[in-house]
Amino acid sequence: MVNERSYSTVLFILGLIISYYLGYLQGLGILTEEQVKATIVFAAVLVMIATEYRHRTVAVLSGVVALWLLGIVSAEEMVEAIDFEVIGVLFGAMIIVLSMEKAGFFDIIGDFIARLPIKSPFAMIVIFSVTTAILSAFLDNVTTSLFMVPIALAIAKTRGIRPLPLLYSLAISANIGGMATLVGDPPNIMIASAVGFSFNDFLIHAAPMSIISLTISLVLIYFLFRGEIKEKMLVKRIKRAEEVAKEERPQRDTYLLVVSTMFFLVLLVLFVLQDFIKIKPGESAVITASIVLLLGGSKVVKVLQSIEWDVLLFLGGLLALVGGIEHTGLLSLLAQYIVEITGPNAFNIVSLVLWLSASLSAIIDNIPVAAVLIPVIKEIYPIIGTDAVWWSLVAATALGGIVTPISSVPNIIVYTSLRREGYQITFAQFVRYGMLFFTVNLITINVYLIVRYGLFGL
Amino acid sequence: MSLDIGGEVILAGILIIYTITVIKSKLKATIIFAFAVLLAFLLHIPGHVLLDIRFFEILTILFSLMILAGVLKRGVFYGFILRFFNKKQLDSKKILMMIAVVSAILSAFIDNVLVVYYFVGLLFIYAKEVNIDPKPFVYTTIIVSNLAALGTLTGDISNIVLGVWRGYSFLTFLQKAGMIALISTVVAIIYMYHVCKLESTNIDVVEKDLVSKVVESETTHEETKVFLYYGIIVLIITIFGMPLSEILGLSLSSFLGLIAVAILFLGGEHMKEIFEDIRWEYFLYLIGLLTIMKGIVYSTSIDMLTEITKPLLSSPYSVFFTSLIVSSIIDDVELSVIAIPVLTQLQAGDAAWWALILGSSFGSALSPLGAYSNILALSQFSGYKLKDALKDFFKLSIPPVAVGIVISLILLNIGFFGDI
Numbered sequence: 022m023v024n025e026r027s028y029s030t031v032l033f034i035l036g037l038i039i040s041y042y043l044g045y046l047q048g049l050g051i052l053t054e055e056q057v058k059a060t061i062v063f064a065a066v067l068v069m070i071a072t073e074y075r076h077r078t079v080a081v082l083s084g085v086v087a088l089w090l091l092g093i094v095s096a097e098e099m100v101e102a103i104d105f106e107v108i109g110v111l112f113g114a115m116i117i118v119l120s121m122e123k124a125g126f127f128d129i130i131g132d133f134i135a136r137l138p139i140k141s142p143f144a145m146i147v148i149f150s151v152t153t154a155i156l157s158a159f160l161d162n163v164t165t166s167l168f169m170v171p172i173a174l175a176i177a178k179t180r181g182i183r184p185l186p187l188l189y190s191l192a193i194s195a196n197i198g199g200m201a202t203l204v205g206d207p208p209n210i211m212i213a214s215a216v217g218f219s220f221n222d223f224l225i226h227a228a229p230m231s232i233i234s235l236t237i238s239l240v241l242i243y244f245l246f247r248g249e250i251k252e253k254m255l256v257k258r259i260k261r262a263e264e265v266a267k268e269e270r271p272q273r274d275t276y277l278l279v280v281s282t283m284f285f286l287v288l289l290v291l292f293v294l295q296d297f298i299k300i301k302p303g304e305s306a307v308i309t310a311s312i313v314l315l316l317g318g319s320k321v322v323k324v325l326q327s328i329e330w331d332v333l334l335f336l337g338g339l340l341a342l343v344g345g346i347e348h349t350g351l352l353s354l355l356a357q358y359i360v361e362i363t364g365p366n367a368f369n370i371v372s373l374v375l376w377l378s379a380s381l382s383a384i385i386d387n388i389p390v391a392a393v394l395i396p397v398i399k400e401i402y403p404i405i406g407t408d409a410v411w412w413s414l415v416a417a418t419a420l421g422g423i424v425t426p427i428s429s430v431p432n433i434i435v436y437t438s439l440r441r442e443g444y445q446i447t448f449a450q451f452v453r454y455g456m457l458f459f460t461v462n463l464i465t466i467n468v469y470l471i472v473r474y475g476l477f478g479l
Numbered sequence: 480m481s482l483d484i485g486g487e488v489i490l491a492g493i494l495i496i497y498t499i500t501v502i503k504s505k506l507k508a509t510i511i512f513a514f515a516v517l518l519a520f521l522l523h524i525p526g527h528v529l530l531d532i533r534f535f536e537i538l539t540i541l542f543s544l545m546i547l548a549g550v551l552k553r554g555v556f557y558g559f560i561l562r563f564f565n566k567k568q569l570d571s572k573k574i575l576m577m578i579a580v581v582s583a584i585l586s587a588f589i590d591n592v593l594v595v596y597y598f599v600g601l602l603f604i605y606a607k608e609v610n611i612d613p614k615p616f617v618y619t620t621i622i623v624s625n626l627a628a629l630g631t632l633t634g635d636i637s638n639i640v641l642g643v644w645r646g647y648s649f650l651t652f653l654q655k656a657g658m659i660a661l662i663s664t665v666v667a668i669i670y671m672y673h674v675c676k677l678e679s680t681n682i683d684v685v686e687k688d689l690v691s692k693v694v695e696s697e698t699t700h701e702e703t704k705v706f707l708y709y710g711i712i713v714l715i716i717t718i719f720g721m722p723l724s725e726i727l728g729l730s731l732s733s734f735l736g737l738i739a740v741a742i743l744f745l746g747g748e749h750m751k752e753i754f755e756d757i758r759w760e761y762f763l764y765l766i767g768l769l770t771i772m773k774g775i776v777y778s779t780s781i782d783m784l785t786e787i788t789k790p791l792l793s794s795p796y797s798v799f800f801t802s803l804i805v806s807s808i809i810d811d812v813e814l815s816v817i818a819i820p821v822l823t824q825l826q827a828g829d830a831a832w833w834a835l836i837l838g839s840s841f842g843s844a845l846s847p848l849g850a851y852s853n854i855l856a857l858s859q860f861s862g863y864k865l866k867d868a869l870k871d872f873f874k875l876s877i878p879p880v881a882v883g884i885v886i887s888l889i890l891l892n893i894g895f896f897g898d899i
Binding site for chain 1: 505506508509510512513514516517520526530532535733736737740743744747748750751754757759760763
């Protein structure tokens with residue numbers, strides 16, 4: 022473990038290098054003083070998030086305060102920069118999903134999978150991966166992973182299947198599944214709100230990318246782990262698997278289960294009908310969540326306690342921070358710089374956005390990556406005029422999460438669970454697998470975007 | 480999707496919701512928030528109307544105070560105080576008085592809801608440990624906290640809401656309400672010292688370390704120490720910084736926002752735990768109430784509400800007594816969000832606004848139902864019965880509150896708060 026002093030030293034050196042380079046750019050008249058200050062603040066926030074020097078919410082709030090203290094933006098301008106539509110979708114979805122979780126929804130899914138009389142380990146992996154991907158497309162992928170991992174471990178232990186392929190496929194599919202819908206991942210909500218994409222737009226454009234990625238990943242899993250999944254599973258032990266999977270689960274609350282599942286379906290219908298009923302996703306999510314809170318009974322108090330409030334605060338702070346940086350004109354400058362490198366060529370720009378944002382998302386949280394790139398792409402969009410650039414960002418922010426054990430929360434859960442269970446997968450081994458899946462998936466998605474949006478001749 | 484909802488429907492809805500929350504007090508936050516969301520949606524209140532910068536100032540102040548209270552809680556500050564008095568081998572009456580003094584000081588600066596919420600929980604453990612009746616301790620803490628909270632802008636949520644709305648500064652609050660709060664609190668402490676029936680014998684020092692007992696499942700002893708020292712330092716900076724910040728031209732919300740971020744940043748990795756301690760549902764409750772206030776202003780209900788309440792709010796005296804009675808039944812912030820649009824519509828002067836602040840604060844101290852924090856604190860009694868609590872509570876609360884009321888009325892009469 023690297024201690025705080027080492028972190029401080031690295032941060033100090035990085036700060037010196039960045040400051041020197043920015044001073045140089047300011048000397049050349051490329052950047053204004055305000056832009057230099059904003060860049061330093063933002064770089065410091067990103068480094069703090071990437072190195073986990075401070076809790077990500079604390080890092081972002083510190084950045085917001087720094088911009089305000091430096092006089093770059095006022096409090097009013099920061100409040101204006103917060104997109105409450107994004108926060109509304111996330112908040113509403115969290116309440117409904119947590120209500121379903123507290124009511125025992127995942128318990129039912131787990132029981133169902135554990136009961137399946139399947140002999141082939143690979144068939145089990147496919148069922149598990151598809152279920153996880155579907156769940157994380159509509160529900161929070163952290164919750165999905167938290168519930169699916171114990172079930173996977175129980176099945177692996179009791180039915181004689183090695184845990185690594187099953188759990189690794191679970192992490193991959195949780196990340197990929199999030200790509201498919203508007204509510205699958207916070208960056209999707211941010212992109213939808215900024216561009217005006219509907220739930221249906223995501224189903225038409227993003228869901229196929231998710232299906233392709235999942236298929237490719239399952240093929241890779243088969244070839245990568247074929248030595249470990251050739252033995253047949255033990256069908257006789259199904260009952261035991263059920264029992265193990267049920268251990269330490271909350272008691273089912275049928276009333277809350279009915280209410281939360283019903284309003285979850287209502288929410289999906291409202292999303293699908295968004296263009297007709299003219300209710301924004303944020304409004305739909307908050308209203309349905311409010312009804313669940315009203316009707317949910319006493320258990321909703323626990324739901325409120327379980328909400329990841331710090332994530333909502335992080336998102337709000339980040340939007341304010343990026344709004345402040347946008348205010349300085351720095352992101353416009355970045356957009357111009359990208360166009361200078363690539364030329365006004367859709368193929369180059371889409372590919373650059375895909376690979377750059379995926380690589381960044383592998384290192385830092387995908388939410389700040391999306392927050393910064395959305396205003397940049399907005400500047401570039403009129404030059405190339407194709408939505409492919411937005412879908413490349415959707416795909417990239419999801420795929421970036423599969424590289425390292427700490428690139429996304431599902432990976433962290435799977436990695437720590439494997440190690441806790443005594444399966445000695447190393448960080449480097451995980452990264453090796455991750456890089457393979459990352460590269461193959463990005464190449465596939467890049468080709469898909471070129472073909473689907475006809476980017477050959479531009 | 481805008482619906483033409485009559486003012487009477489909205490007012491009836493608010494009345495029903497307020498009534499439900501009195502009965503279902505544990506679900507107060509969720510019910511208020513859900514109702515507010517539905518109201519905003521049905522009235523189709525535009526985003527720019529809801530995103531009032533004053534909302535953010537209120538929420539920033541509350542967030543900052545919660546962070547500070549969270550650090551103190553993690554440092555078992557309240558437990559530290561109890562242990563300190565316990566080690567001094569004071570008798571139970573003196574401990575009661577000391578607790579009242581500390582509650583008063585803390586409540587004046589870091590929002591009495593947080594003080595009551597954290598302190599009362601610990602008092603139960605303490606009372607059980609030393610085998611004494613917790614009621615006098617709990618009632619004293621609640622009453623004194625509510626009275627002392629009147630003195631500053633940050634003492635109570637309703638003060639924060641009204642202060643920010645009217646643009647009253649921290650120093651103005653201190654100047655106008657500080658002395659009344661101080662006198663009422665001192666009277667309350669002296670009165671309770673003499674009235675509370677506690678055995679005056681020395682209490683044995685608690686065998687088990689009270690502090691570690693309370694926190695054994697939360698933090699290690701070393702971490703607790705870090706939080707404790709850190710919390711005390713920040714508390715001192717905050718107490719002295721609040722009046723100074725305004726002299727330096729920094730708004731209270733900006734100053735407290737800076738303090739909160741500084742606490743979180745300098746606190747390092749431990750600060751993740753502070754997020755877990757924040758009572759986030761209280762934000763929902765407050766956002767819900769502020770949204771309801773916007774709903775009243777945005778709909779036709781404001782004219783109707785003004786018409787109905789005009790006789791009750793026509794003079795500062797009537798504002799004072801109305802708010803006193805109403806806020807002894809419902810939370811004072813719930814009253815404030817109804818009164819703000821009406822007083823604004825009536826173009827009430829400063830005297831009426833101060834009458835609202837004073838009346839609602841005394842109402843909170845008067846009855847166990849007067850504040851959300853009172854309800855939360857008292858619900859921790861096993862076999863809690865409101866009827867019994869009312870009797871005991873009133874016995875302790877009426878005399879000091881009466882003193883406060885008399886002083887307030889005299890000051891109102893001589894025009895201390897502005898022309899009547």
